[in-house]
Amino acid sequence: VTPISSNDDALISTFGRLVEVQGRLERRLGGDLEARFALPHAWFEVLVRLSRSEQGQLTMGALADQVTLTTGGVTRLVDRMEAAGLVERLPCRTDRRVSYAGITEAGRAKLEEAAAAHATNLRAVFEGFSAEEMATLDTLLDRLRAGDQRE
């Protein structure tokens, strides 16, 4: 049996680390958000993305892209969040095929509450990281994201 080359193995390990770290953090931080605010991490991400967008709105397709889900997935995600009053669907005046998801006042309030707690948790996660290290991490992640979108 041919062993996997150490070079391949390093690459595979790096990716494995990324998956593992993300999984552990999402489980822990997401669990806390869910337990304390009844807010699944996916909902939190939706609220963050919408709140950062113009008018607090995004088309269903654009939202799907940002949260890395299929459009079918966000249709149902928005259904649930709409039922909870955190988000609302808005029609598009110029193209009746598109539907916008917009954050509601209740959504903004919930986000504000949860964001403070989430940030506190994140400070613990990144404890010991210097400002330079944080900047480096951001840069590396951004390059990975950009590289992925380009293809």
Added chain:
Amino acid sequence: VTPISSNDDALISTFGRLVEVQGRLERRLGGDLEARFALPHAWFEVLVRLSRSEQGQLTMGALADQVTLTTGGVTRLVDRMEAAGLVERLPCRTDRRVSYAGITEAGRAKLEEAAAAHATNLRAVFEGFSAEEMATLDTLLDRLRAGDQRE
């Protein structure tokens, strides 16, 4: 409405980037593995972890921890992989409560095949990253993982 502090926002953005990048890469690379080798990324991770372990085995619980799933989740994951012949369940001589998952010869062969292709994909993903940058990324991720396990 009180705006989220820019400091909190930076932390939240970093974590959001991590989630997004992982999601995009897993979708793309995992999709390729699945399409070309009928091997979901979760299966690939299981094979990698088992192949790196003593005897190519791990208890169900240890495997669950490594792949960041619940034990219920791995029970079924191993069920499917066992049905596909890539993995086998082995009893423990000293403690009859525990069950080992062990990689089979077919599993090793499949892993070897897929690992080469996966590594090729990863080279494209990390194109432009210097050796120092790869090392830095590994270090930062390891620190995040260590910090998470400690708590």
Added chain:
DNA sequence: TAAGATTGAAGCATCAATCTTG
């Protein structure tokens, strides 16, 4: 009584098909 693993019920995402509008 606790630990390791499995199981039934339920939730969420995906895929492919469909509906509507451009």
Added chain:
DNA sequence: CAAGATTGATGCTTCAATCTTA
């Protein structure tokens, strides 16, 4: 016919309860 969104069927994971063995 293409694009945007939704829907039905299906698959995988989680949660809580259960079974077995220590």
